[in-house]
Amino acid sequence: MQRFARLLSGHLKAGDTVLLEGDLGAGKSALARTVIQSLPDQNNELVNEEVPSPTFTIVQTYERKIADVWHFDLYRLTDAEELYEIGIEEAFANQVCLIEWPDRLGHLTPSDNLTIKIEFGDGEEERVLELVGKGAWQSRLPALALSS
Numbered sequence: 001m002q003r004f005a006r007l008l009s010g011h012l013k014a015g016d017t018v019l020l021e022g023d024l025g026a027g028k029s030a031l032a033r034t035v036i037q038s039l040p041d042q043n044n045e046l047v048n049e050e051v052p053s054p055t056f057t058i059v060q061t062y063e064r065k066i067a068d069v070w071h072f073d074l075y076r077l078t079d080a081e082e083l084y085e086i087g088i089e090e091a092f093a094n095q096v097c098l099i100e101w102p103d104r105l106g107h108l109t110p111s112d113n114l115t116i117k118i119e120f121g122d123g124e125e126e127r128v129l130e131l132v133g134k135g136a137w138q139s140r141l142p143a144l145a146l147s148s
Helices: 002-009 028-038 080-086 088-094 102-108 137-147
Strands: 017-022 059-062 069-073 096-100 113-120 127-134
Touching: 002 028, 002 137, 017 028, 017 102, 028 069, 028 096, 028 113, 080 088, 080 102, 088 096, 096 102, 113 137, 127 137
Parallel strands: 017 096, 017 113, 069 096
Antiparallel strands: 059 069, 113 127
């Protein structure tokens, strides 16, 4: 999963939205954490910083060279309209968004996104990833698959 997250980080650009689906404990936060830690900062250096799950804060932001990364965890969200208050429209337009529990976005779900479905595999540490690209991600997805 970490290898895939590092690979994914090399394909991200400003305005990208990645939707992370999966059961509790499937690895959504771990994937997001590795993506964030794999993106260089403004000085083109990797930053060894803590990347906690934003379960209680709903969103954490990280300054990176390609764009700010907004890591959302919508598990506790009760109404998608609350996301307007924290600037989700700006995030979708100009930043990189990693969104756990994207089903809670409802009508706010961007039509241009990469959905990563994470399922438990046969072994305790094994995970199966299913990637679905919509909008611009449809044409970008083959390059990501070929890189892996």
